[in-house]
Amino acid sequence: MGPLALVNARLFDPTSGRDETGALLVVDGRIAAVGADAAARLPAEAERIDCRGHLLMPGLVDMRAQLREPGEEHLENLTTASQAAAGAGVTTIVCLPNTNPVIDDAAVVEFVRRRGRDIGLVRIHPYAAATKGLQGKELTEMGLLAEAGALGFTDGTRAIASAGVMRRALGYARTFDLLVLQHPEEPTLSHPGGMNEGEVATRLGLPGIPSVAETILVERDLRLVEVTGARYHAAHLSTAGAVAAVRAAKRQGLSVTCDTAPPYFALSETAVGDYRTFAKLSPPLRSDGDRRAVVEGIADGTIDAIASDHAPHDQDSKRLPFSSAAAGIVGLETLLPLTLELAHQGLVPLRRALDAVTGAPARILRLDCGRLAAGAPADLALVDLDRPWRIDVDAFRSKSKNSPFDGRPVQGKALMTVLGGRIVHRATD
Amino acid sequence: MPSALPPSRFPHRHLLGIEGLTAGEITHLMDRAESFVAQNQAADKKSGSLRGRTIINLFFESSTRTRTSFELAGKRLGGDVINMSVEYSAMKKGETLIDTAMTLNAMNPDVLCVRHPESGAVKLLSDKVNCAVVNAGDGTHEHPTQALLDALTIRRRKGRLQGLVVAICGDVLHSRVARSNIALLNTMGARVRVVAPRTLLPAAIERLGVAVFHDMRAGLADADIVMMLRLQNERMSGSFVPSVREYFHFFGLDYAKLAVAKADALIMHPGPMNRGVEIDSEVADDIDRSLIRQQVEMGVAVRMACLEVLAENLAGRNEAA
Numbered sequence: 001m002g003p004l005a006l007v008n009a010r011l012f013d014p015t016s017g018r019d020e021t022g023a024l025l026v027v028d029g030r031i032a033a034v035g036a037d038a039a040a041r042l043p044a045e046a047e048r049i050d051c052r053g054h055l056l057m058p059g060l061v062d063m064r065a066q067l068r069e070p071g072e073e074h075l076e077n078l079t080t081a082s083q084a085a086a087g088a089g090v091t092t093i094v095c096l097p098n099t100n101p102v103i104d105d106a107a108v109v110e111f112v113r114r115r116g117r118d119i120g121l122v123r124i125h126p127y128a129a130a131t132k133g134l135q136g137k138e139l140t141e142m143g144l145l146a147e148a149g150a151l152g153f154t155d156g157t158r159a160i161a162s163a164g165v166m167r168r169a170l171g172y173a174r175t176f177d178l179l180v181l182q183h184p185e186e187p188t189l190s191h192p193g194g195m196n197e198g199e200v201a202t203r204l205g206l207p208g209i210p211s212v213a214e215t216i217l218v219e220r221d222l223r224l225v226e227v228t229g230a231r232y233h234a235a236h237l238s239t240a241g242a243v244a245a246v247r248a249a250k251r252q253g254l255s256v257t258c259d260t261a262p263p264y265f266a267l268s269e270t271a272v273g274d275y276r277t278f279a280k281l282s283p284p285l286r287s288d289g290d291r292r293a294v295v296e297g298i299a300d301g302t303i304d305a306i307a308s309d310h311a312p313h314d315q316d317s318k319r320l321p322f323s324s325a326a327a328g329i330v331g332l333e334t335l336l337p338l339t340l341e342l343a344h345q346g347l348v349p350l351r352r353a354l355d356a357v358t359g360a361p362a363r364i365l366r367l368d369c370g371r372l373a374a375g376a377p378a379d380l381a382l383v384d385l386d387r388p389w390r391i392d393v394d395a396f397r398s399k400s401k402n403s404p405f406d407g408r409p410v411q412g413k414a415l416m417t418v419l420g421g422r423i424v425h426r427a428t429d
Numbered sequence: 430m431p432s433a434l435p436p437s438r439f440p441h442r443h444l445l446g447i448e449g450l451t452a453g454e455i456t457h458l459m460d461r462a463e464s465f466v467a468q469n470q471a472a473d474k475k476s477g478s479l480r481g482r483t484i485i486n487l488f489f490e491s492s493t494r495t496r497t498s499f500e501l502a503g504k505r506l507g508g509d510v511i512n513m514s515v516e517y518s519a520m521k522k523g524e525t526l527i528d529t530a531m532t533l534n535a536m537n538p539d540v541l542c543v544r545h546p547e548s549g550a551v552k553l554l555s556d557k558v559n560c561a562v563v564n565a566g567d568g569t570h571e572h573p574t575q576a577l578l579d580a581l582t583i584r585r586r587k588g589r590l591q592g593l594v595v596a597i598c599g600d601v602l603h604s605r606v607a608r609s610n611i612a613l614l615n616t617m618g619a620r621v622r623v624v625a626p627r628t629l630l631p632a633a634i635e636r637l638g639v640a641v642f643h644d645m646r647a648g649l650a651d652a653d654i655v656m657m658l659r660l661q662n663e664r665m666s667g668s669f670v671p672s673v674r675e676y677f678h679f680f681g682l683d684y685a686k687l688a689v690a691k692a693d694a695l696i697m698h699p700g701p702m703n704r705g706v707e708i709d710s711e712v713a714d715d716i717d718r719s720l721i722r723q724q725v726e727m728g729v730a731v732r733m734a735c736l737e738v739l740a741e742n743l744a745g746r747n748e749a750a
Contacts (some may be wrong), residue, residue, distance in 0.1 A: 063520070075447070131667070132667055132671075136667060137672065138667020139628075139666060139667050139668075139670070140667075140669040140671050141671040141672050141674070141675035142671065142675075143675050143678065143679050144678060145677050168628050168668070171626075171627040171628045172626055172627060172628045172670070172671075174643075175626040175627045175643045176643075176679075228627070395563050412684065424682065
């Protein structure tokens, strides 16, 4: 593969703040030069692509997705997920360990990584389970799993509920300087709820999940982080209380990071409407006040990252009474346009919004991607920021179509995706 | 006459722990133990300084090795040794302990060697009896004779304790051996490190005067002595460490990890060993590096010294009275 030159691009690197017209040169899969002056120094043999002034940014780093392989390939597999990601400008996916078998063994870590490499459309890294079988009791072999390539440790869509187990998990992870990620929801408060506790749930006659279920677990974990000194990440914040708790903890200097997912800033509990199971998520869609707090959290950096929280489910799991339906929505193909909404609406500066899907998650995970810098992997997305389009679940490459955003008008589309210097996606329209 | 007696170089009625002993007192016990090493290697191993004395080994927790060591120590000094194993049940708690102590006390023993699964139990018992008490291990608190035998073993090979770098590795959280050794080695001027995953270290361990490491290669760098601790079976499968293979991979002593220690670094283990868990068999059986067999041998000599010194103090008190 010869050198690749992307010229006439709006070079946009949220990490460094670079925003200028120029060129980017890729040699041997890595960024060799980037900047306004790079165009003058391009080797003659380089393949040239005219970016026509569109935004050339690091490929998206999606730090939380459920990919369903191994075990539930009828919902999604690593191939369809890779295709969905590449088409949407995502170049790195980190997947949750809630597969079958659970990713709590080095062999499964290696399986997922090898499959990802073989497919070759996106970098796929797994998290490993924090406790064996996601049972919340006994610690996994974190040291060996990390050596095999696990990027962090989490029980996926289950909270590590026991304070004692969480303390040991944090303490043990700290031994090797590993990251522990929590699904912050106190199960004794959330069970048997299906949607946010409040007026809407009451009117619908659905059992509610109080926002304190999230706040309490985040606050508890923060106290455990204080005593263990471990690196801790709270997933998909959805409540004003949890955002405030993390904000205070960061001010205090604790080693805490967090993310949210687009539904928590783009929708509120009213989306449940008439028992729409596509609006059933875990954590649930919250009040509009919570939604606004999440937006503010992203804007001021309290919420470091935005993840897709991709959760493929088939029709059978969603065409059920609300309480019986599965929770979660697909998100890989809507991550970029919904994140851009924050910038288009003037709620979050463009640099901060895009940092939340590139540089910030890469820093949390200690990956060397997510930035436009010489030496970094040439994982890139060329984005038409203003292109208007309508989200259409039938056009999703993802195997499952469960999205509450079907039909939503959005702006901004990935025209081209580059992975390690190879073009893995080019928009046809 | 009382005034004619020289002041004891070990002025304590009991040996309950290393904590609180001076360097002089520790040295005195080690020197005395040294004098028994030859006796223990001779054909006639018996002498008579405890003749007429009654020693009871009172074990509320099973231990073949330590009990045998105490038993031999008492018998080789000519004492009458009785072994008592008491099944300890948490249901009965302290009442049984004190009842047992009062019953035994009425039989006028001279020394009680007591092991108990609860920290502080030996001290509680010692308050209720008229005889001398040796702590043969209480809970996760102290095991003073183990620390003394470890120190004697090191001193015989290295000629000193002062300035040596000693890395204590493994389950410090549950280890009375570690606590006694930390106290003794610090008192004697060694430089003590602990090396373990965070889940196996008690809070504020650094306040005990140790340097804390979580990586064997960092913790063993330039060590003179590598002291491995036993990891109990029930702690190996997820509660404190995830698995045996992970523990061995990161914290088990093998030649690769030992390579960063000093070229003449020596290996110790209080026993019984879990081969393939905290220590590789090759390392454990290396006759040039492993002191594990010598530790057992020194155990008898150290316990003879402790029994004799405490019996002498009893004599002094009796005559003074």
